[in-house]
Amino acid sequence: MAKTIIKAVGLSLIMASVLPMAQAADVPEGTRLHPVQELIKGNGGEPASLDPQKIEGTTGSAPSKDLFEGLVQQDDYGNVIPGQAESWSISEDNRVFTFHLRDGLKWSDGEPLTAHDFVFAWRRLVDPNTAARYAWYLEIATVANATDIILGKKSPAELGVRALDDRTFEVTLDKPVPYFVKMLGHQSTYPTPQHVVERLGDRWTRPGNMVSNGAYVLTDWVVNERIVMERNPLYWDDENTVINKVSYLAIESGNSELSRYRAGEIDLTSTGIPIEHYKSLKAERPDEVVTTPYLGAYYYEFNTKVPPFDDKRVRKALSLAVEREKITTYVLGQGQRPAFTFTPQSVSGYNPPEVEYANWTSEQRMAEAKRLMAEAGYGPDKPLTINLLYNTNENHKKIAVVISQLWKPLGVRVSLENQEWKTFLDTRNQGRFEMARAGWVGDYNDASTMLDILLSNHGQNKGQWHNAEYDRILNESRMIADDAERAKYYERAERIIVEEMPIIPVYEQVITRLKRPYVGGYPMNNVEDSIYTKNLYIIAH
């Protein structure tokens, strides 16, 4: 698995032939399959695009996993396994990655798929003319010249990727990125068919026009209603695919989706069972409510440039007083875990450190919090007032209300402020807040996807917390290829967060959805929620 490759890198060039061949629908013996293999999934909304380089958000990434396939894919546990590439080798310095494509790969129109298609797609991703949001993905991977191309200083042809021959794709990075292969499950790195994109322009993603390389091909797309795909007979592993047709419904409202599931119109909902219905559903349909861990953190951030939040005693006191267990048990109750570190425990290759105060009783935490507040000069006689900002949403509101109650014993007075999503983002971006709700979901399965956003120069570090030691540790970690060794750096970084508390981690997110009992092969342990329809099957019912 992924770890195998990265651990073995020190032995110079290795071939990844020890990896399991591929994930496909793994139907247990004796299972009777339904004669009609069709799946209807809720998609939680309309995707911004179906063009791999232009996709934004999960509404686009979910269908893209069926339509396209990148160099690698993930197994049911989120481990990296070969996709279009059957093997790869990594240079000793973790900077040059060479991928060997499978033999006989084809686009859905029968044209051969070559390493040149990957070169085309990656150049397209950073080309200023594409204006792709995810162009930054190749920047954080430090693919050679990516930033200069985005800045318009170099031509896309100078990107550090090349096709050594039709089946060999080579990537050169500026800096070592030990988890680079893990990053390639992301849709922005999927290949796109040059021969179609150049001929049809923006219209290439329409049904009838789209040529793809995944297990399914697009057959119908009604904006705001449905995206329908059928099996791609030219997909390299088509013989192991079971489901013939899959539809994604663009239903944004969780309640509407729930009604349609209840009416028998959906087999698998999008994530996020409405909290108010969760308990009754769990009682009513215990084997249909599935809850799986997710690589996402829910937290509050301090604007560390605004006093008194520049004082770590105040930050720590406020964090200590937030009894996460009350929130996860009474407000959410869907299996979310209380969070004391920023990186969720579900991340692969690293166990976030045990935090001492996590095991304290609430009295102990409150006593320490009061002590710290008094030390910082606040208490019942000199109460601290806080403006708590969140985006308009019932669940965020409930949590904010509970938190403000939990702070009461500290003599803290809270004013709650909610703003519409884009207004909220704008306010946060401009630093016009004291404390704000935040959430972050990892882009790839490595702790750096979380920890990086607290780097001093990171665009996501809205609380403007700067810590030189933290930056140094994370930058050094990039030089370490070995997962276990690198994990030690992550642990040190995490301990700095615990000590400095620039954020209050509240809980670790989970994926909750409704799944009909006859949908087989559902991955219960993929923390990035990567679901490939080709691995599922419909049991006779």
Place this chain on the structure above:
Amino acid sequence: MFRFMVLRLAKAIPTLLILVTLSFFLMQAAPGSPFTGDFNLPPEVLANIEAKYHLDKPMWQQYLYYLGDLARGDLGPSFKYKDYTVNELVGQSFPISIKLGLVAFVFTVIFGAALGTVAALKQNSWIDYTVMSLAMVGVVLPSFVLAPVLVLIFSVKLGWFPAGGWHGGGWQYMVLPVAAMAILYMASIARIMRGSMIEVMHSPYIRTCHAKGLPMRHIIFKHALRPAMLPVVSYLGPAFVGIITGSVVIETVFGIPGIGQYFVNGALNRDYSLVLGLTILVGALTILFTAIVDIVYGLIDPRIRVES
């Protein structure tokens, strides 16, 4: 008549221009941009995206670009739905809302007017009280309550109709959304119709009809219905535009890919071009149907011919 229409439409152009201008600058004044996301893009990436949509240009220049495109009938690319232009999005979704709206409209007018008339003629009887109580329920019941209740009863519990979806507009997919839409408007029409019918029935010329010994049916259909329809017609003009441009609630609840959802989502996504396109569409339709109502008025009631 022809001159009247031309004049009305000529007056519409400056009205629309004001509408476009106001919407353009108001939209831009909203905090955040189409490209504000939960992830802060690096400035170099953001700059390329803004350049693609001319957002790097000064505001007045963007405005002129937009007017230039608009003059050619081009509403521009959608900022949110990257694979489509606003013309395409409207072209796909508007016919769906029109189809749904027209069916709902026909039901609304026929049943609303009939119920109102019956209630008026049987004024203060149990029929009147029943119809008007139901109409009151229809008026006060918001669609976000009514629509899910219909789904709960007829889809989830009884399984008679699908809970949502459109599937090219199959009749079984239209029953519940049409019912939900029609009930809301029907209630208002029934109330207006009742009031105006009662008034007409008490007017002197109807008394004359009675005195002449005309049969009741004759009096209602020949003499009373037309003038009684007038307030309903003036209500119907704007209501018709509302009904065919879709309802965000109905479309969201039933998962109908109509144009109504875009009004809210477009604004929330700061999809400038989509919101402007919709504003122009609704503005133009409102002007058009208000003019049509004026003409219909003349046809129904010779006393207010448009030439006068």
